[in-house]
Amino acid sequence: MELHNLVQLTTGVTLLTCALAVLGVHTYARGRAQRADLVERLSHTGQTTATGRQRRFGDLDRRLRRTRAGKKLELKLAATGLDVTPGEFFVYMMAGVAGLWLVGQAALAPFFGPIAGLLGIWAALQFLNWQRQKRIERFIGQLPEMARILANATQAGLALRTAIGMAAEELEAPAGEELAKVTNQLAVGHSMEDALGELADRLPSRELVVLVTTLVLSNRAGGQVVGALRNLTETLEERKETRREIRTQLSQVNMTSYAVPVLGIGSLFLMNGVKDGALDRMTGSPIGQACVIIAFGLYAVGFVLIRRMSRIDV
Structure with missing residues (x-):
């Protein structure tokens, strides 16, 4: 009798254990699914990434994001569309600076090592600006089509939130990625004004500011947005053609702005190649070092002035 009770108890405990194991596996699978869904949503709001790759330098990245410069860098990286965290970009930039420092010191003279490192920082920041500007230009080129889709969707009776989601899919x-971020921000409780405002901050341009202002005011006042979007579409098409013509006309001037500092740096290699050790002797005295710094400063001023003179706001 006691043996029979022990068998029943053992069987009951085994069944209970199996039931708890099944329940635990089910709970674990559901939790993973919820976490994946949350990561997907947060990736579109810019708070995390859904690429699945292992992020490097996590501690440095968290510390960098707490600083004002880190927040600006994070916003700029989000505008470029690059799959790089602020911590990763900072480490890669420092590695490039160290490499340029060694190359400049070995190929020219020890005095040019720090200058080459500073040029590396400038080149990395310029690369980010170039990537962001290129993405902004592509986004501006899609604005007329985006305004047309929003106008058609709202004219069909769809809500503005639904119209934005439809434009993100098409x-x-x-443009599709940025509107998908706006859609996911609206899904997690952000207001229309905040979500569109963050979009304008990520990709600053006059055209986008006008579109965002039109959508926000129409959504807040409950006005008719179709007519405004139709007129805005025509205006954006005209501005798109004007910007294309200006960019074509100024392409030679922009190339000249980059050619000026390149010629200056090339002349240093030419001098050192003609007479080995000439740069060592030139930078061996305070006067020579001051002359080199002044020359680099003048090249930088020339670059900035040419870029400023060729900038035309439309």
């Missing part, structure tokens, strides 16, 4: 990157 448009290619970068």
Whole structure:
């Protein structure tokens, strides 16, 4: 009798254990699914990434994001569309600076090591600006089509939130990706004004500011947005053609702005190649070092002035 009770108890405990194991596996699978869904949403709001790759330098990245410069860098990286965290970009930039420092010191003279490192920092920041500007230009090129889709959707009776989600599905990157972020921000409780405002901060341009202002005011006042979007579409098409013509006309001037500092740096290699050790002797005295610094400063001023003179706001 006691043996029979022990068998029943053992069987009951085994069944209970199996039931708890099944329940635990089910709970674990559901938790993973919820976490994946949350990561997907947060990736579109810019708070995390859904690429699945292992992020490097996590501690440095968290510390960097707490600083004002880190927040600006994070916003700029989000505008470029690059799959790089602020911590990773900082480490890669420092590695490039160290490499340029050694190359400049070995190929020219020890005095040029720090200058080459500073040029590396400038080049990295310029690369980010170039990537961001290129993405902004692509986004501006898609604005007329985006305004047309929003106008058609709202004219069909759809809500503005639904129209934005439809435009995110139909448009290619970068407009589709940016509107998908706006859609996911609205899904997690952000207001229309905040979500569109963050979009304008990520991709600053006059055209986008006008579109965002039109959508926000129409959504807040409950006005008719179709007519405004129709007129805005025509205006954006005209501005798109004007910007294209200006960019074509100024392409030679922009190339000249980059050619000026390149010629200056090339002349240093030419001098050192003609007479080995000439740069060592030139930078061996305070006067020579001051002359080199002044020359680099003048090249930088020339670059900035040419860029400023060729900038035309439309």
